[in-house]
Amino acid sequence: MKMPAPDEAVLARRDELIVALQAIVPGEGVITDDMELSVYESDGLTAYRQRPMAAVLPETVDQISRILQLCGEFGCKIVPRGAGTSLSGGALPVADGIVLGLGKFNRVLEIDYDNRCAVVQPGVTNLGITNAVSSNGFYYAPDPSSQIACSIGGNVAENAGGVHCLKYGLTANNVLGVELVLMNGDVMRLGGKHLDAEGYDLLGILTGSEGLLGIITEVTVRILKSPETARALLIGFPTIEAAGECVGSVINAGIIPGGMEMMDRYAIEAAEAFCHAGYPLDVEALLIVELDGPEVEVDYLIAEVERMATECGAVNVRASTSEEERMTFWAGRKAAFPAVGRLSPDYYCMDGTIPRYQLPVVLRRIAELSEHYGLRVANVFHAGDGNLHPLILYDANNPGELEKTEEFGAEILKLCVEVGGVLTGEHGVGVEKRDLMETMFDEDDLKHQQRVKCAFDPDSILNPGKMFPVLHRCAELGRVHVHQGQHRFPDIPRF
């Protein structure tokens, strides 16, 4: 993984830049000490590290606007950072840039039950929103597994998903508005408490843009009343195919569960050893299906899914009969990453999406690759929407093993694309999948995306080295090629 070569001229002006930043953010808001900076040198993708020139923790929108303009003048790159939980290196610093931490923007500004929304600052955690409204029986639906720590600003940047998104949508479907600061210092509001934009869907393009377009300083999210009840089914299958067939039956029957998760044998064993959730150990695939809604609906659908599971050859079916039991079913799945992590010094979490029917093929190929590379893999799967998380186990202390793991991971993602899927379902491209973008998009596709980037950030100051494998200058991207007299246009039917 290569980052763009640092700009020596920018590095040389570090002291000058820091003085200027301190003039904007007084007190301890500008971090320059080497020890303190180490906190910011990595995110959730810990394999990569880079010390930034400084970390800045602004407290006001005006400060952010001025920091952006200042960095623009210096040509100093900016890496925005929420809680730093990105699994794709989205918040990995660059050597000739600063980290812009939004941690001090941590207040819930307004809860508006009449309009079923909450207005929060970007540093509020995902779970913090739910906690702020739970006393009234409301919650915020997207639930990435890092929800205790991850910030809503980061969720918007990455279009975060979670177990619930099959039924309740991704972040993009649950954000109503933002306040945004652009590189030119413009502060703007997109959306609000109303639905849909009055012009281009700028909120739509911003969500999932991985910090490359602007700095989010406020977010308005939709909140929902919690379902009356939720129950889960724990279903064991003798084969992956049978489990996949059951998932298909559920969806084909018109049922969209609140969550539908699959684990393979290795993941089941790891999770069971870690938290004793009572998972069956004699099965090849385990399915957790959660139904939520009024009790009468949940009981009805539980019975329906139970019947389908049996028809698909399930060898083990348990329905939760208490909230405690439901939580136990989930405990193993939610702890699957650390559970697998316990089996190995390091693990690498992948995130591709595939058309669901391709699952048996993909898992078979992953098993072959696992043998080829000599690295073990456990698979957890958001089964309803085809989002696969293979966890590759490795030991970074063994020379060359990280590189081998990366290669293996890339092979898995290429496989996802090959069978009709995509490189990332919810973790983002970041630095991790940047160099694989060309397996999914051709040069023109990527250039069109970069032209949108140019409309927001013409000098490529924001989060460089992420998402795009090749950086083009905006001036070069702006040229239009007019083919005078070369068009074969007269061939097209005209009326």
Add this chain to the structure above:
Amino acid sequence: MNDMIKPADQDQVREAVSWALAENKTFEVRGMGSKLTLGRPLADIPVLDLSEFSGVSLYEPGELVLTAGAGTPISEIENLLSENTQRLAFEPLDMAAVLGAQPGAGTLGGVIACNLAGPRRISAGAARDHILGVKGVSGRGEAFKSGGRVVKNVTGYDMSKLMTGAYGTLGALTEITLKVLPRPQKAWTVLLMGLDDATAIKALAQAAGSSHEVSGLAHLPEDAAARSGVSYVQSAGAAVTAIRVEGPGPSVEHRVASLRNELSAFGKLEELHSHNSAMLWREIRDVQLLPADDQLWRFSVTPSKAADVAQHMRREVPGIKTMYDWAGGLIWLSMPPREDAGHEIVRAAIRDVGGHAMLIRADAKVRGQVPVFQPQAKAVADLSRRIKEALDPHGIFNSGRMVEGL
């Protein structure tokens, strides 16, 4: 009669754009032409007719995904989904009743270009929440694609959303992939009778904030209700507030009973079942309950402020008729024709409320003179122009349809 160009494949679209770039021409992008009167009128320019891009190329019900050409009639897609007990959950409205077009006309591309969504917008989202991928040609004469064919995907910028609701000003879409969803077993509607607008909005907010997953929240003042073809609503002789509940049979019965109980303080309650319920929501979706010859505005506002906005409008303009959807978040408002379509009053009514308003129906002359779309704050308008410039620098596609020069 202006030139009409009817490309049959993406290469021909590219050639058409190359020609336009070389000859300094611009295009009006068209599917079936059912919404030609929506937006600002365009000058007499060549038409880029995309109706050849027709047909469903991929439909996998179990994967909840459908891919079709942008020129595919939306009715064809809805029929196919219906045969498989699925649907477009965002409930695209058929603008025929409003725009005087052929009912059922319109293409998938048109639905996406206008980001159309019906009453279920409040629970299922709009077209922009269901688009998974697009293929198209930009104003640079280059083909591009975005997204994919799986329901969960964050690879690269979501260009598909940017294209949705852009009224064809950023590119010509040729192929569109959508998320589709199951059609529930049952749909019932709870009716509250005789509420004034402000009280009705409170009742709708209470239903929206319940755990009953309601999928329609509308309020019809008395004269709107009287236009309904559902005899029970038509003969109510009073305003009718409607709350839709969809899902598995036993669940709908339970939730309707619970809602009736929770809303009993608002007075008289009734229920509509299958056929009548469907008919009422179709009328609401397609705005069939307002005078057909008046100018028509569509407001998207902070839901709790809806009654205030309508009140403000009624105070300023005589002859106003309204109906509310999205728990008040969507107001359809008709007014007897005015040369300025009352646009300054409209903008003033929502200035402090948050939201936007679009002039949906008026003579071409009026639409050419007043801002049809909500004027934007300068920073947002500037950014929108830079995006237009990025994807269609020479203004080949539908330029001026939304805003002059965009």
